[in-house]
Amino acid sequence: MWKVDGVELESRLFLGTALYPSPQSMVESIVASGAQVVTVSLRRQSPDGSNGSDFWNIIKSLNVRVLPNTAGCRTAREAVKTARMAREVFNTNWIKLEVIGDDYNLQPDPFELIKAAEELLRDGFTVFPYTTTDLIVATKLVSLGCKIVMPWASPIGTGRGISDELQLKTLRARLPETTLIVDAGIGLPSHAVTVMELGFDAVLLNSAVALAKDPPQMADAFKLALQSGRKGFLAGAMEKRDTASPSTPVLGVPFWHSSVV
Numbered sequence: 001m002w003k004v005d006g007v008e009l010e011s012r013l014f015l016g017t018a019l020y021p022s023p024q025s026m027v028e029s030i031v032a033s034g035a036q037v038v039t040v041s042l043r044r045q046s047p048d049g050s051n052g053s054d055f056w057n058i059i060k061s062l063n064v065r066v067l068p069n070t071a072g073c074r075t076a077r078e079a080v081k082t083a084r085m086a087r088e089v090f091n092t093n094w095i096k097l098e099v100i101g102d103d104y105n106l107q108p109d110p111f112e113l114i115k116a117a118e119e120l121l122r123d124g125f126t127v128f129p130y131t132t133t134d135l136i137v138a139t140k141l142v143s144l145g146c147k148i149v150m151p152w153a154s155p156i157g158t159g160r161g162i163s164d165e166l167q168l169k170t171l172r173a174r175l176p177e178t179t180l181i182v183d184a185g186i187g188l189p190s191h192a193v194t195v196m197e198l199g200f201d202a203v204l205l206n207s208a209v210a211l212a213k214d215p216p217q218m219a220d221a222f223k224l225a226l227q228s229g230r231k232g233f234l235a236g237a238m239e240k241r242d243t244a245s246p247s248t249p250v251l252g253v254p255f256w257h258s259s260v261v
Contacts (some may be wrong), residue, residue: 002201004037004148005094005126007065009119009128010228011036011227012196014067014181015219016206023058025215030062033219038064039096039204041071067128069096070169074109076116083120095120095187096150096183096204105155106184110137114144121145130183133167142178149175150204152184154194157207159187162194172199189225196229197237 001008020026026242030038038059059066073079076099083095099116101109101217108131117127121144129141133151141149144198151171154163163185172180182195183204192203204225212218 002237004202009036010034011190011223012202012230013222014039014174014183014202014204015209016204017055017059018206019210020215021210023055026210027058027062028216029209029219030064032216032223033209034223035219036064037067038062039067039206040090041069042082042089056194066090066092067094067096068092069130070098070116072100073098074100074112076112076119079112079116080119080123083116083125084123087125093124094126096130104201106157107132107155108136113137114140117141117146118144128181133164133171135167135170138171138178139174142175146178148179148181150183151180151192153182153191154185156184158185159193159208160185161187165194165198168195168198168200189221192222193224193229193232196226197232199233 002012002158003009007249009130011034013033013035014037015030015033016039018041019030035181040059057120070079070082073082079097079099085098086095087093097120098114098118099109099112101112106108110131113129113131114137117129127146128148128150129146130150130152131141138149151168154160154219179201181202181204182200186192186195186203186205187208195203205222209215209219209222
């Protein structure tokens with residue numbers, strides 16, 4: 001068990017609800033993943049309309065916690081407005097804060113992100129800010145009062161995995177008391193294993209499962225990957241060496257050789 005904002009969770013996998021080939025595939029994937037938190041975009045799925053109502057009923061039937069996001073927002077003002085709407089619609093103070101600054105790689109705008117985070121924190125939200133691996137931005141968010149920071153592994157939807165492992169290690173080392181959830185860029189279960197072995201608290205992903213040939217099976221694979229990576233981190237890895245070291249003792253063991261006459 002671990003806690004996020006005082007909420008006890010068993011799973012360290014957060015799963016998105018977009019891009020699935022069908023609602024049934026989404027449901028089967030969420031169940032297979034064991035995820036207890038799912039992200040929902042207010043812009044994409046609002047319960048107001050008939051389609052949105054159907055979607056919302058499906059989510060409620062899964063007994064999961066909803067993490068609304070401000071996907072598509074490009075200014076702090078727009079993100080704050082969307083977050084407040086999401087709180088009313090989904091009855092939660094949790095918000096995944098996205099403020100996009102570049103249309104090509106969907107990189108967050110750090111200035112608008114910090115501005116929005118500051119206002120939402122004053123408004124009583126628990127902010128899950130989506131950012132890059134920039135240490136200064138992450139540190140600023142924490143200083144404002146964010147107890148959770150969500151750095152990317154690589155740009156959203158690329159599936160490229162970790163683009164800068166050193167930066168992720170630095171974030172983990174410099175923000176030991178902050179809940180760090182890697183969000184975006186994870187494409188394979190092996191990527192998730194590496195993230196968890198680095199000591200991160202959780203992983204949020206969507207495309208890697210939704211766009212797989214068999215989404216539920218991939219969701220199950222990620223569930224196992226996070227469990228494996230977390231156990232590996234807790235077990236403590238051996239130190240890397242510059243020279244070889246035999247795993248089998250050789251002292252006192254006879255060596256057989258043939259002699260040529």
